[in-house]
Structures are given as C-alpha cells and as structure tokens.
C-alpha cells in the first residue's frame with residue numbers, strides 16, 4: 001500500500017490506497033493511513049501483562065494488575081497475558097486435537113456444517129466466511145461451539161432461552177476425540193474468563209464482582225481455526241474486523257512468523273508475534289460500548305504468509321443472553337440519554353450483519369452500527 005502526506009492545509013485528493021478497510025461494529029468502516037507529520041501517537045507493539053497476580057489473595061495486587069489491564073484496554077485494545085496459569089499440557093493437547101480434526105475427510109467435517117445452524121455452530125468450510133468481500137473469501141476452515149444447556153458437559157441449567165440444542169458435533173466415530181478436547185478447553189477458558197471479568201470490573205473502578213450477576217450463564221464460544229499458508233497477498237485468512245462479544249482470548253500455534261495483525265491509529269498493521277504459554281486478549285464491541293468507546297474494540301485480521309499451517313483457538317466471552325446492559329455511569333455525558341441493549345439480541349444482530357454486509361456502498365449501506 002502506498003501512503004501520502006501533504007504539507008499544505010488542503011487535504012490531498014484521496015485514493016483508495018490511502019485507506020484501510022475493515023468491519024467495525026458489524027458494518028464497513030475505513031481508516032486513513034497516516035505517516036510523517038500527520039501520524040498520531042499510537043501503539044507499535046502489544047503490551048505484555050503478567051497475569052500471575054490474577055490468582056493473588058491480595059486485593060492490592062489484583063488492583064495493580066487491573067490498572068495495567070485498564071491502560072492497555074484504553075490505549076491499545078489488545079494485550080498479551082503472560083503467566084496466565086492455564087494448564088499448558090491441556091493447551092498443547094487441544095491444539096493436537098484441532099489439528100487432527102481439520103485433517104479428517106471433508107465429508108466427516110461436513111456432517112456438522114454450520115449452514116444448518118442459525119447460530120452458525122459447527123464446521124465452516126474454506127472460503128465460506130468472507131469478512132472482506134473484496135477477497136474470494138476467508139482462507140480458513142473453522143469449527144464453532146458455544147453455550148448449550150443440552151450438552152451435559154456444560155452443567156448448565158436450562159433456561160427458556162437455552163433449552164434447545166445449539167451445538168452441532170460430528171457423529172462419525174473417527175471424530176469422537178474432538179468433542180471432549182473442545183470441552184476441556186472450554187471449561188478452562190471459562191473459568192479463566194470469570195477471573196478476568198473481575199479484573200475488568202476493577203479496571204473500571206467498579207467492585208470486583210460487579211459483572212458476576214450478569215454472567216451466571218454466559219454466552220461463550222470457541223472457534224477452532226485452521227489457516228493454511230497463503231500464497232498470495234490478495235488472500236486473507238480472516239478479513240479485518242472487530243469482535244462482537246465482551247472480550248476475546250486467543251491461543252495461537254507457534255508459527256515462526258506472525259500472522260495475526262492489529263490495526264493502530266495510523267492505519268498501520270502491528271504484527272502479533274506468537275509467544276509460548278501466552279494468550280492474546282482483546283477488548284471486543286460490548287466492552288467498548290459499555291465504556292462509551294473509552295476502551296477500544298480494535299480492528300484485527302489474519303494473513304498467513306508464514307509458510308506454515310496455522311491453528312488458533314479464539315474464545316469469545318459475553319454475559320448472559322438476557323442481560324440488559326448500558327453505558328456505565330462514569331462514562332456518561334451529562335444531559336445525554338442512554339438506552340439499553342439485550343446481550344443476546346445484539347449478538348444475533350451482529351451475527352446476521354456479518355453474514356450479509358459488503359464493503360460496496362459502505363456509508364450508505366443501510367446497516368448502521370449498533371449504538372446504545
């Protein structure tokens with residue numbers, strides 16, 4: 001991509017080369033690429049935060065961690081969680097199972113094709129996702145599972161909203177190893193997420209347990225993803241987007257070179273170098289909404305130019321489906337009216353938008369970003 005700067009006060013006529021395109025809040029957006037004197041102060045790498053303190057009995061230590069987390073959420077929207085304490089052998093075993101699953105014959109994986117599911121649970125084939133419609137589709141295959149009170153592994157009491165099946169699992173005996181592996185990962189990530197939610201509450205100057213009541217039966221998804229190495233720069237593993245949940249935790253396989261990239265305020269892509277035993281944590285749209293945009297749901301994408309197969313395991317966390325949320329008191333502007341949104345309705349709206357929007361006709365696209 002070429003970039004231009006100008007020394008005159010008149011903005012130079014813009015060409016498409018000067019913009020980065022993405023999906024933000026479910027709708028197309030774009031950011032001008034800024035260099036030289038026009039560049040703003042912004043991040044050029046992700047902060048690394050030591051999460052050992054999440055297990056500390058000392059509130060002061062948890063608050064110290066929360067202060068670092070809060071600064072990263074405000075300034076970057078992404079950070080590395082090192083020393084997260086989640087069992088490394090379990091993480092390795094999950095990656096092995098994911099790799100084995102994607103190596104199964106297509107017809108076995110297609111038994112659980114996500115096109116049969118309103119929530120797009122199950123298997124997504126290559127090029128079926130297309131977050132950037134200027135591409136031929138996302139060069140990835142995936143498998144999505146999430147909250148489902150009918151899966152006994154979840155020990156989740158059925159509610160009127162969650163009493164019918166949501167997940168789809170392959171039925172072939174050759175895939176039988178996959179479901180328990182996904183559930184081991186799910187259980188560990190859910191319990192880490194509950195701790196993290198308390199750190200987020202502290203970071204927002206709220207009591208530690210402030211979000212507990214709206215997260216008794218959270219919406220939480222794993223998407224296992226396989227990105228083959230891409231030969232061409234015209235392809236993308238997953239097009240530029242923001243996540244539509246409260247926050248995301250990503251475990252990624254250790255390719256020698258980075259593939260995940262995060263967009264900074266100057267329209268530059270910052271690579272996320274894989275590190276062993278480390279989660280990538282990012283603020284997603286919900287946390288950004290409830291903080292009135294103070295915390296950033298930062299745009300990111302994957303381009304697998306590493307020459308290696310890449311696997312990742314994003315874990316998407318949202319509060320209870322029927323929780324009603326709004327902009328937190330301390331982020332409200334005096335005299336302004338704020339509405340409420342229901343977590344599940346917002347989620348479904350975003351899911352539907354992601355399936356239907358196209359970059360063509362951006363601003364007049366008819367779909368509007370969902371605001372509170």
Ligand SMILES: O=C(O)CCC(=O)C(=O)O
Nearest residue numbers: 243250252260302312314
């Ligand atoms: O594969 C990754 O590292 C990130 C994937 C991602 O951004 C997503 O699934 O929303």
Ligand SMILES: [Fe+2]
Nearest residue numbers: 241242243300
């Ligand atoms: Fe994402």
